[in-house]
Amino acid sequence: MLITVSGIDGSGKSTQLELVRKYYENKGKTVLTLWTRGGSTPGINSIKAFIRKLGGKKLPPPGESKKRDEMLGIPLIQKAWLSLAVLDLMRIYCITIRWWILRGKVVICDRYLWDTQIDFKIMFPSIKIEEWLLWKILVRLTPVPNKPVLLMIPSEISAERCAQKYDPFPDTPERRILRYNLYVKASRLKYWQVVDATRPIQSVFSDIIIDDL
Numbered sequence: 685m686l687i688t689v690s691g692i693d694g695s696g697k698s699t700q701l702e703l704v705r706k707y708y709e710n711k712g713k714t715v716l717t718l719w720t721r722g723g724s725t726p727g728i729n730s731i732k733a734f735i736r737k738l739g740g741k742k743l744p745p746p747g748e749s750k751k752r753d754e755m756l757g758i759p760l761i762q763k764a765w766l767s768l769a770v771l772d773l774m775r776i777y778c779i780t781i782r783w784w785i786l787r788g789k790v791v792i793c794d795r796y797l798w799d800t801q802i803d804f805k806i807m808f809p810s811i812k813i814e815e816w817l818l819w820k821i822l823v824r825l826t827p828v829p830n831k832p833v834l835l836m837i838p839s840e841i842s843a844e845r846c847a848q849k850y851d852p853f854p855d856t857p858e859r860r861i862l863r864y865n866l867y868v869k870a871s872r873l874k875y876w877q878v879v880d881a882t883r884p885i886q887s888v889f890s891d892i893i894i895d896d897l
Contacts, residue, residue: 688796691835694845695881703889708790715790722800727772770818778825798875802866833892835881839864
């Protein structure tokens with residue numbers, strides 16, 4: 685069983701993921717949760733740490749910075765970064781998650797493939813990642829969730845909620861609006877079940893769980 689929970693910051697993903705995890709564990713299921721954001725997966729983070737160790741102060745530190753933006757603005761680095769990110773997602777989605785599902789585990793993902801596509805559009809607006817052969821292979825091989833959920837809230841509520849919690853690398857107001865607009869556009873596609881996350885927590889939770897497990 686594979687459940688994915690997507691949405692902009694402040695939509696309640698962490699709260700719902702914890703409720704879903706406890707629900708299935710109380711039913712005697714083995715539950716595994718994953719935070720899968722392209723470019724920030726454990727494999728990519730290890731590679732970035734290794735490169736920073738080799739490059740020393742020549743490379744920018746983690747997080748947003750002018751130096752980082754300049755480096756990622758180089759076309760060759762963009763393509764290399766994206767290729768590594770997609771390959772690591774293949775490892776996670778196409779091998780690890782499939783293996784866990786085959787072993788009868790309930791897998792819950794905080795964000796999924798479509799969230800990463802939105803992230804890539806924001807980071808590299810000039811690159812059409814969806815046209816890459818590598819990305820098409822990833823899409824083809826990635827397991828289709830039994831319950832793909834998109835939590836939607838207005839951008840104003842997202843901004844209010846984000847202001848109340850700590851985020852080491854928050855979106856700028858402009859980027860938050862852009863991200864919201866991309867989710868609104870994607871919500872019209874057939875990827876996921878769109879859930880109004882402005883409702884009470886338990887009402888949202890009841891839309892996510894699958895009772896016949």
